[in-house]
Amino acid sequence: MSEDTTKHEFQAEVSQLLDIVINSLYTDREIFVRELVSNASDALEKMRHTSLTEKQVHQPDRELQIEITTDEEAGTITFQDAGIGMTREELEQNLGTIAHSGSKQFVKAMAEKDQKESGLIGQFGVGFYSAFMVGDKVEVFSRSWKPESENLVWTSDGKTGYTIDTVDEEVDRGSKIVVHIREDFKEYATTEKLKSILQNYSSFVSFPLLLGEDRINTVEALWRKRKKEITAEEYTEFYKFTSNAFDDPRFTMHFQASEPIELNALLFVPEQNTELFGFGQMESGVSLYCKNVLIDAKPEGLLPEWLRFLRGVIDSADIPLNISRESMQDSTLVRKIGQVITKRFIKFLDGEAKNETEKYNDFYAKFGRFLKEGVVIDHDNREKIAGLIRFESSMTEKGETTSFADYLTKAKEDQDKIYYLIGPDRATIESGPYLEAFKARGLEVIFLFDQVDEYLVQHLGEFDGKQLLAANSGGIDLDDDPAAEAEGDSLAEDDITALTEFLTEEFGDRVEKVTASKRLIGSPVAALTPENGMNAQMRGMMRAMNPEEAAPPVKVDFEINPRHELIKNLAAVRESDPETAKMVAAHLFDNALLDAGLLEDRKDLISRGFDLLGAVLKR
Ligand code: ADP
Numbered sequence: 001m002s003e004d005t006t007k008h009e010f011q012a013e014v015s016q017l018l019d020i021v022i023n024s025l026y027t028d029r030e031i032f033v034r035e036l037v038s039n040a041s042d043a044l045e046k047m048r049h050t051s052l053t054e055k056q057v058h059q060p061d062r063e064l065q066i067e068i069t070t071d072e073e074a075g076t077i078t079f080q081d082a083g084i085g086m087t088r089e090e091l092e093q094n095l096g097t098i099a100h101s102g103s104k105q106f107v108k109a110m111a112e113k114d115q116k117e118s119g120l121i122g123q124f125g126v127g128f129y130s131a132f133m134v135g136d137k138v139e140v141f142s143r144s145w146k147p148e149s150e151n152l153v154w155t156s157d158g159k160t161g162y163t164i165d166t167v168d169e170e171v172d173r174g175s176k177i178v179v180h181i182r183e184d185f186k187e188y189a190t191t192e193k194l195k196s197i198l199q200n201y202s203s204f205v206s207f208p209l210l211l212g213e214d215r216i217n218t219v220e221a222l223w224r225k226r227k228k229e230i231t232a233e234e235y236t237e238f239y240k241f242t243s244n245a246f247d248d249p250r251f252t253m254h255f256q257a258s259e260p261i262e263l264n265a266l267l268f269v270p271e272q273n274t275e276l277f278g279f280g281q282m283e284s285g286v287s288l289y290c291k292n293v294l295i296d297a298k299p300e301g302l303l304p305e306w307l308r309f310l311r312g313v314i315d316s317a318d319i320p321l322n323i324s325r326e327s328m329q330d331s332t333l334v335r336k337i338g339q340v341i342t343k344r345f346i347k348f349l350d351g352e353a354k355n356e357t358e359k360y361n362d363f364y365a366k367f368g369r370f371l372k373e374g375v376v377i378d379h380d381n382r383e384k385i386a387g388l389i390r391f392e393s394s395m396t397e398k399g400e401t402t403s404f405a406d407y408l409t410k411a412k413e414d415q416d417k418i419y420y421l422i423g424p425d426r427a428t429i430e431s432g433p434y435l436e437a438f439k440a441r442g443l444e445v446i447f448l449f450d451q452v453d454e455y456l457v458q459h460l461g462e463f464d465g466k467q468l469l470a471a472n473s474g475g476i477d478l479d480d481d482p483a484a485e486a487e488g489d490s491l492a493e494d495d496i497t498a499l500t501e502f503l504t505e506e507f508g509d510r511v512e513k514v515t516a517s518k519r520l521i522g523s524p525v526a527a528l529t530p531e532n533g534m535n536a537q538m539r540g541m542m543r544a545m546n547p548e549e550a551a552p553p554v555k556v557d558f559e560i561n562p563r564h565e566l567i568k569n570l571a572a573v574r575e576s577d578p579e580t581a582k583m584v585a586a587h588l589f590d591n592a593l594l595d596a597g598l599l600e601d602r603k604d605l606i607s608r609g610f611d612l613l614g615a616v617l618k619r
Pocket of ligand 1: 043085086129
């Protein structure tokens with residue numbers, strides 16, 4: 001060590017990550033080669049881009065390539081690139097900390113759980129640190145592209161921290177990573193082994209890749225090749241290489257167009273939705289290229305937010321090469337590209353839904369939330385995305401799904417509404433009082449179980465011109481379908497009037513109105529959401545947004561079933577024993593609210609229940 005050696009400790013998350021990496025999380029150790037080549041390739045892409053805008057570059061004429069050498073005797077592998085290199089601060093920042101919050105959360109989760117159990121690590125490139133899977137010492141010689149930069153070496157054993165040193169002799173621009181291979185993994189330090197590893201994905205490296213004297217790739221951009229010339233394996237390898245992924249892509253969309261914009265897009269949907277595991281928001285992994293040259297690895301505003309689960313590449317020959325990040329964001333061309341790709345991708349999913357239904361449904365089960373988000377936030381494509389939404393309904397079996405389009409093919413001729421019910425699960429919705437009238441009339445009701453579904457229906461509003469309407473809203477005028485008319489005698493008109501007046505009086509301002517229902521069949525009563533009123537989901541949303549504020553009092557349309565024994569008896573008891581009738585009415589009201597998900601004060605339900613039981617026993 002020289003005088004100016006500085007010693008550093010790894011950030012806690014890095015130590016944890018290294019611990020996971022070293023302790024055999026990966027069965028597949030050879031991936032470290034891919035990770036280091038991928039970093040080298042990124043650094044070269046950045047260099048190519050930097051030299052378009054910067055005049056002063058250290059060693060401007062250095063060939064943009066990656067050189068790999070091995071020393072079997074010494075047991076080392078060296079990866080040298082002529083990329084942008086790193087300054088002292090960058091070495092500390094990039095190789096001593098994990099800046100990305102998603103990775104931090106991941107490391108935390110992994111440290112808590114049994115690490116080996118989870119196949120999830122593939123979603124998170126551990127990148128550079130993978131070198132410690134096979135190495136017990138790693139040196140990174142680096143020299144930034146910036147003029148007057150230092151000659152530096154970063155050294156670590158992957159355990160106790162790292163040092164940064166200046167080097168006396170001149171370091172070439174870029175980075176040279178020397179991995180000292182552990183005794184038990186010496187086989188990796190042989191040329192044959194390395195060659196076979198590199199060949200898997202070398203063709204996706206867009207710079208010359210040299211192993212010793214041998215050039216092992218011809219540079220080609222897979223996305224610009226013709227589809228017919230690409231195999232499924234190549235697509236998968238490309239996905240893994242560019243996305244630092246370990247899983248296989250569940251969908252691959254290769255899209256090429258020349259009009260109105262010249263575009264080549266190769267997009268992947270990963271196997272896992274890591275947001276479902278609580279690892280924070282996924283980050284878009286689609287990079288923007290112009291004729292094979294990387295413009296931006298994380299272009300903001302290119303694709304809409306809800307497509308953040310996509311991985312891959314978009315290449316357009318029409319983008320000016322030296323476009324800056326800032327001007328890119330408000331470039332009409334970039335926006336246009338985003339729109340074209342979004343529409344294409346929606347169409348692609350639609351095709352998959354039709355032709356590969358099972359595969360699509362599996363995708364939907366994991367990624368459906370993104371589509372719902374799309375309906376809510378993506379005005380331009382709202383209806384198209386809504387076409388991709390799947391749900392159970394009163395006409396599907398449990399666990400089977402349908403779509404809005406399917407729904408409409410089954411709709412009655414004059415039906416101008418799409419009915420839905422939101423509830424925690426199928427059984428709850430089916431046992432509630434709202435469904436029976438629709439079932440009796442052969443009207444399909446969509447079942448929605450997700451918390452975000454209230455937002456979904458509110459933002460969508462209608463599909464194919466048909467209004468979406470909650471089946472538990474008041475004021476739905478269902479036909480007097482004789483076949484659907486409930487069996488049995490009804491209370492007389494006078495008795496109905498007397499009873500509804502009595503109940504209106506009893507319930508006071510907790511009801512908008514009390515009416516005799518046409519829709520109820522097996523249930524005695526139901527609480528409905530009045531027009532312009534708030535249902536349980538809206539109240540829930542309001543509470544979530546303003547937890548401090550008291551929600552407005554519950555107000556419902558109350559319907560009674562004049563054909564139901566209980567209601568007929570209530571009408572009789574109202575005259576003979578009004579006190580008991582009041583207790584029964586209160587209890588019915590509580591139960592109706594409970595069914596509607598609107599019973600917010602449970603203690604009254606219980607005490608009123610006891611009062612009623614007491615009254616029954618006294619008789
Ligand atoms: P990732 O590549 O996913 O960001 P890594 O752990 O592989 O994560 O690398 C961390 C950072 O270190 C990179 O983002 C990059 O800024 C820097 N880096 C790694 N390798 C190189 C290299 N060969 N040349 C320049 N910078 C590099």
